[in-house]
Every structure is written in structure tokens, then in C-alpha cells.
Amino acid sequence: MNQRSDFQPKIIAFACHWCGIGRNEINPVEEFPKFKLIKLLCTGRISSALLLKTFEKGADGVVVFGCPEGKCHYNFGNKNAIKECKLSQSMLDLLGMNGKRLRSEFDFFDQDGGLDEIMDEFVQNVKELGPNPLRID
Amino acid sequence: MITDIIKKTKAYFCLDCGKCTAICPVTRYNRSYSPRKLVIKTVNSPDGNTLSDERLWNCLSCMMCQLRCPSGIDYIEFTKLMRKDARESGFLGQSTHGNVFESLWKIMANTKINQNRLNWVTSDLKVSDNSEYLYFVGCLPYFDQFFSDLNAQIIKIAQSTVKILNFFGVEPKILKDECCCGHDLLWTGDLDGFKSLAEKNVKLLKDANVKYVITTCPEGLVTFRFDYPKFFGDLGIKFLHITEFISEKITSERIELKPLNKKVTYQDPCRLGRYLGIYQQPREVIGSIPGIEFKEMERSGRKSVCCGTSCWTNCDRYSKLMQMDRLKEAKSTGAELLLTACPKCLIHFSCAQKDENYPEENRIKVADLTTIFCEALGGI
Numbered sequence: 001m002n003q004r005s006d007f008q009p010k011i012i013a014f015a016c017h018w019c020g021i022g023r024n025e026i027n028p029v030e031e032f033p034k035f036k037l038i039k040l041l042c043t044g045r046i047s048s049a050l051l052l053k054t055f056e057k058g059a060d061g062v063v064v065f066g067c068p069e070g071k072c073h074y075n076f077g078n079k080n081a082i083k084e085c086k087l088s089q090s091m092l093d094l095l096g097m098n099g100k101r102l103r104s105e106f107d108f109f110d111q112d113g114g115l116d117e118i119m120d121e122f123v124q125n126v127k128e129l130g131p132n133p134l135r136i137d
Numbered sequence: 138m139i140t141d142i143i144k145k146t147k148a149y150f151c152l153d154c155g156k157c158t159a160i161c162p163v164t165r166y167n168r169s170y171s172p173r174k175l176v177i178k179t180v181n182s183p184d185g186n187t188l189s190d191e192r193l194w195n196c197l198s199c200m201m202c203q204l205r206c207p208s209g210i211d212y213i214e215f216t217k218l219m220r221k222d223a224r225e226s227g228f229l230g231q232s233t234h235g236n237v238f239e240s241l242w243k244i245m246a247n248t249k250i251n252q253n254r255l256n257w258v259t260s261d262l263k264v265s266d267n268s269e270y271l272y273f274v275g276c277l278p279y280f281d282q283f284f285s286d287l288n289a290q291i292i293k294i295a296q297s298t299v300k301i302l303n304f305f306g307v308e309p310k311i312l313k314d315e316c317c318c319g320h321d322l323l324w325t326g327d328l329d330g331f332k333s334l335a336e337k338n339v340k341l342l343k344d345a346n347v348k349y350v351i352t353t354c355p356e357g358l359v360t361f362r363f364d365y366p367k368f369f370g371d372l373g374i375k376f377l378h379i380t381e382f383i384s385e386k387i388t389s390e391r392i393e394l395k396p397l398n399k400k401v402t403y404q405d406p407c408r409l410g411r412y413l414g415i416y417q418q419p420r421e422v423i424g425s426i427p428g429i430e431f432k433e434m435e436r437s438g439r440k441s442v443c444c445g446t447s448c449w450t451n452c453d454r455y456s457k458l459m460q461m462d463r464l465k466e467a468k469s470t471g472a473e474l475l476l477t478a479c480p481k482c483l484i485h486f487s488c489a490q491k492d493e494n495y496p497e498e499n500r501i502k503v504a505d506l507t508t509i510f511c512e513a514l515g516g517i
Contacts, residue, residue, distance in 0.1 A: 048283075049235025056240040090282045095244055096253040133249035 009060035009126040010135070011035035011119075014050075016043045016066045018073040021115070034119045035063065043067070044077025051088040051102060058135040061101050061126035063119075068107040078106055098129050139183040139222065146215040150208035151176045157202030157212060162442050163195050166455040170195045172202050172212055179219070188223040194230025194451045198324055199443035200411040220326030230325065230450040234283075238321065238449050239330075241279060245316035246333040252314055254278045257292045262299040265308035269348040272298060272309040275357050276317050280480055287487040289503070291480055294353050297511035298379055302351070304514050305386050309351065312341050320356040321448040323364060332368065335360075339369045350376045353507060355408035355415075355479045362413070378409060379507055380478055384418040387425045394513040396428030401509075402472035403431070404463070404486075405441035406479035419478050419506055426513040432470035442466075444482040445489070460489035465499045475503045 013035040015022035021037070028037035040046070043066035054062050064085055066078040082104065089099030103122050108115055143149055157172040158164050164171055170192050179187045187193065196216045203212050223229070232239065244250060257278060258264060264272075274295050281292035302309050319334035342350065352358045361376040386392075403423060409415045416438050423431055436442050442463050445456035464486060467475045477483055486503040489495065 047235045047237070049237035049240060052237055052240040052244070056243050087283065091241065091279065094252065094254050094278055094282060095241070096251040097244070134244060134247050 007127060007131055009123060009131070010058065011061045011063060011123065011126065012038060012054050012059045013063045013065060014038050014040055014043070014046060015064075016077070017041050019043075019065055019067045021065045032119075034123060042072065042074050042077035043081035044072075044074060046081040046084050048084050048088040048091060051084065052091060055092070055097065055101070055132060056134060058132055060129075060132045060135060061103070061122060063102075063122055064104040065108065066104070066106045082106070097132070100125055101129060101132070139179060139185060139187070139219075142215060142218045142222070143180055143183060146211040146218065147208065148176050148180050148210055148215055150210055151180060152208055153177060154207065156205045156207065160201050160205050162199065162201060162459060163197060163455060166458045167195060167453075172196070176210065176212070176215065179215075185222075185226065187219065188226045189228050191228075191230070193219055193223055193228075194325075195455075197407070197443045197445075197447045199407040199447070201443075204411060204439065217324055217326070220324070221328055222326070224326035231453070233446070233449045233452040236449075237283070239327075242317050242319070242322060242330060242334060246330065246337060248337065250314075252316075255311065255313055257281075257295055258299070258311065259296065262296060263303045263308045264299065264311050266310060268308055268310045270302065270307045270309045271342070271345055271347040271350045272302065272311055273315060273318075273350050273352045273354075273357060273361075274311065275315070275352065275354045277353070277480060280484060284484055284487075287484065287491065289483050289487040290508070291483065293508050294480060294483075294505045297505075297507040298351070298353050300511045301379070301383065301507060301514065304392075305382075305390070310345060310347060312345065315341055318354075318357040318360040320360045320364075323360065324448045325450055331364075335365060335368060339365065339372065342372060342374060347374060350374050351379055351382055352376065353379050353478075353480065353505070355406045355413065356481065359408045359412050378413070378415055378418070378478070380409075380418040380422050381415060383510060384421040387421065392425075392514075394426050395515060397426055397509065397513055398428045399474050400430045400432060400470075400472045401474045401476050402434050402467050402470045403437070403506075404434070404444065404467070404475060404477040404482055405437060406477060406482050407441075407443050407447075409478055410441055411439065419476075422506060422510055423476060426510065432472045434466050434470055436466065444477075444479075444485040446485060447481075456485075457489060457492065460485060461495070461499070464489060464501055465496075468499045468501045473502065474509075475501050476506050476509060477503065478506045480505065 022039040066081050072078045085104040093099045155173045198213045277295045319331035322330040358378050445460040446452040
């Protein structure tokens with residue numbers, strides 16, 4: 001992949017309303033400057049079609065935030081999201097775009113460092129992978 | 138322009154006889170769909186009303202109606218062209234799986250993409266870069282991943298094909314960057330999408346410098362034989378379906394096959410049968426395996442019924458009913474295995490049997506012809 005020093009990855013985040021990030025009170029532009037947030041009522045809405053469409057439209061990285069396993073507000077939404085993320089990663093690998101461009105986080109509040117650390121690491125990973133070949137600037 | 142479509146497909150010849158509707162497998166279940174009504178409606182008011190008609194997307198393009206039409210109207214071409222105009226006017230069918238395949242094709246069509254699609258080529262499969270045969274795998278690696286929960290082992294089709302080719306002394310060339318042939322985009326009216334995929338493939342095929350291209354997907358074969366020459370001229374390559382290749386080899390060579398004691402039946406894929414006229418070769422391939430008892434379904438050959446959906450569009454309850462009935466018909470022959478020569482038939486019939494309410498007594502195993510023939514050769 002061609003690497004550019006000034007490369008600023010476009011990151012799209014899908015976040016569940018109940019997991020803390022997609023809450024209504026949060027102003028995503030101020031709170032999360034590192035990614036563009038798309039709020040969902042539940043990560044059960046995630047499908048491989050949605051994830052691949054995001055890459056087709058030029059996103060360099062996609063991250064999915066959802067509730068920890070067993071704590072989904074609707075019981076099974078996050079299970080579906082885990083399955084769809086895995087499927088999309090394998091499709092991205094087949095396409096030669098590297099499945100690491102897609103990350104799913106379902107228990108980020110329990111981790112040391114929390115969200116900031118996860119995002120810093122992810123942005124770094126995407127920078128190493130370089131821009132999405134389909135990216136339109 | 139719709140008037141051009143009417144002229145080109147000779148839709149103005151319609152006698153309003155209704156033979157198309159009588160034979161249409163969709164109308165049998167979905168009474169609101171009628172090819173006759175669609176043609177008459179378009180001819181009577183060619184101002185674009187039909188474009189917004191969602192029934193335009195119900196056609197399976199199975200060609201059943203076209204073979205019966207006494208006026209020789211090109212109904213499938215009519216559907217194809219009308220869908221193109223409909224898409225341009227902003228009307229679309231209901232895509233299945235959230236339209237994931239369209240995203241896949243659009244990504245694949247990009248020239249900067251370097252696919253990583255050859256993981257299925259195991260060390261026992263012999264492939265060569267200097268061969269006059271090329272095996273065009275198509276979407277199989279993607280289908281295999283996407284439909285992994287169906288347990289249909291779709292990638293086994295590709296592995297079996299290379300094994301079969303190796304058995305007959307052919308080490309095929311395999312392309313790392315080939316993409317979908319564009320069939321589904323063409324038939325859902327996205328001509329630009331089709332061209333971008335096809336251009337990539339045409340360049341790869343020309344650079345490959347081969348004489349023969351073997352496919353296991355009848356849709357790919359139809360697109361290569363009929364649609365690519367329309368846009369890119371003659372490529373100077375002979376496109377063959379794997380059953381054509383095998384049937385030619387088994388008539389000229391004497392081969393030893395392992396007996397398989399199974400009762401089987403065969404589903405003629407629409408593209409392989411009615412489009413390409415390849416009815417005999419798959420039956421010869423099945424018949425060459427000793428021990429196999431071949432049972433023909435009541436509706437077979439030219440009368441064979443489609444597997445229910447096409448182009449990942451409008452898969453609805455009528456499609457499911459169609460699949461249920463077809464599987465019941467297959468089971469009623471007494472067969473324990475339903476063979477087909479199209480990966481999509483395999484996916485659709487496996488998917489229909491995943492339904493919770495699917496009657497147990499109609500359950501039948503579905504497999505691709507190549508995997509069975511490979512098993513008879515000694516197997517994977």
C-alpha cells in the first residue's frame with residue numbers, strides 16, 4: 001500500500017444507543033474528533049452489507065461499538081453484530097483490503113485506558129495499512 | 138427510450154394470448170405478476186409508467202415464456218432493458234442480503250484492488266501459469282464465505298474442478314485478480330457496473346493468452362459467450378462449461394470411475410439449459426458414474442423450473458414456495474441426492490431447506506455435479 005505521511009484516515013464508527021457512545025446527550029462532533037459517529041438503536045442493525053457499503057464509499061477504517069456480551073438491551077443484537085463483523089472481516093480479507101480495517105469493540109468500558117486508547121491504536125493500525133483504494137478525496 | 142425497447146424486442150407483436158403467463162413459474166405462485174400484462178401495459182402506454190412497476194423485478198429471466206411465445210418476443214431482453222431504464226429513473230427491486238453483493242462487485246471492479254482469493258488452492262491441486270486452459274472461478278470464494286452457515290461447501294466446487302482437470306491431464310491457469318463476470322449487475326440494469334467488471338476481466342483474459350476458459354457457473358458462461366462479445370468483440374477464446382469438457386473427455390477416453398451407489402436427480406439450471414442448450418452433457422457426466430441410478434424429474438430439460446430467485450433480487454415468499462415445490466418434486470422421484478451444475482441453484486436449494494417449517498419428509502441433499510464426479514474419480 002502506498003503510504004502518505006499526511007494521511008489522515010477517515011474512520012466511521014457505528015455505535016449502539018445503549019452502550020454509552022451513541023447516547024442522545026452526547027455531541028459526537030465535540031466528544032469524538034477521531035471518528036464520524038453513526039448512531040444505531042442497537043448493533044443488531046449492523047449487517048455485512050452496511051459495513052461493506054461503508055468501505056465501498058471510501059472509509060479507511062470502520063469501528064463498531066456495542067454492549068458487552070450478554071448485556072444487550074434487546075438480548076441478541078450484539079451477537080448478530082459479532083457474527084456480521086467476523087463475516088465482513090473475512091470478506092475484506094478476500095478482497096485484499098485487510099480485515100483489520102474493521103474493528104468491533106463490545107467491552108471497551110472495562111478496559112484500561114478505555115475508548116481513547118482503543119481509538120489511538122486503531123487509527124495507528126489504519127495508518128499503517130494506508131488509505132482505502134476506493135477512497136475519494 | 139421505451140419505444141426503442143419495444144421495437145428492439147418486438148414487443149409490439151404481442152397477441153395478448155397469455156401463453157407466457159400460463160407457463161411463467163412466478164405467476165403460478167404470485168398471481169399479481171403477469172408477463173403478458175407487463176408487455177401489453179408497456180406497448181399501450183410507452184410513457185414510462187411500467188418503469189415504476191415493482192413487478193418488473195419479479196421476472197426470473199428463466200426464458201420459459203420466450204420459448205413458448207408464438208410471436209417471438211424477446212421477453213428476457215425486454216426485462217433486461219426495462220430494468221436498465223427503471224434503474225436510471227430511480228426504481229429498484231428488493232435486493233436480498235441487504236445488497237451486500239452489489240457492494241462487493243463495486244469494490245472488486247476497482248482497478249486498485251488486489252484480491253486475496255486463492256486460499257482454496259491446496260497443495261494437492263496442480264495449477265500452472267503456462268497453460269492453454271484457464272479456470273474462471275468467479276464469485277465462488279465469496280459465496281463460500283458468505284453462505285458458510287448453509288454448509289453447502291461451495292468452494293469444493295472449485296477444488297473438485299481443478300482435481301477433475303488435473304485427472305484429464307490439464308493444469309489450469311487461475312487468475313488472482315479476476316472478478317465477478319458482471320451477470321447480476323447486467324440483469325439488474327446496472328450497465329456501467331457491468332462494464333467496469335467486464336473491462337477488468339477482458340483485460341485479464343486477453344493478457345492470460347489462453348485458448349479455452351472453463352467455468353463452473355452457467356451465468357458466467359452465458360455472460361462470456363453472449364454479452365462480452367456485444368461490448369468487447371470476439372476475444373478469440375473458447376468458453377466451456379465444465380460438463381462440456383468432461384463429456385467430451387469421457388467419450389474420447391476410457392476412464393475408470395469408482396462406483397457410487399446413489400439415486401440421483403438433476404436440476405437443469407436456466408442459463409445452462411434454456412440459454413445455452415446444454416442438456417445432454419450433464420446427463421452424460423452423471424451417467425458415466427457406475428452404480429448411480431439416475432431419475433429424471435417430471436419437469437426437466439426444456440421444461441425445468443428455475444430455482445426461485447435470480448440476481449439476488451426479489452427473493453420473497455413466492456420464491457420459497459417455488460423452491461419447496463421443486464424440492465418436493467425432486468424427492469418424489471425417489472432420489473436421495475439432487476444434483477445441479479450451478480452454484481446459485483445449490484445456494485437457493487440449501488437455503489430453502491434451512492427454513493424452520495421445511496417439511497422433513499421432503500429433505501434432500503443438494504450437491505454440485507463436479508463434486509460428485511470428483512468423488513467418483515477418487516475424491517478430495
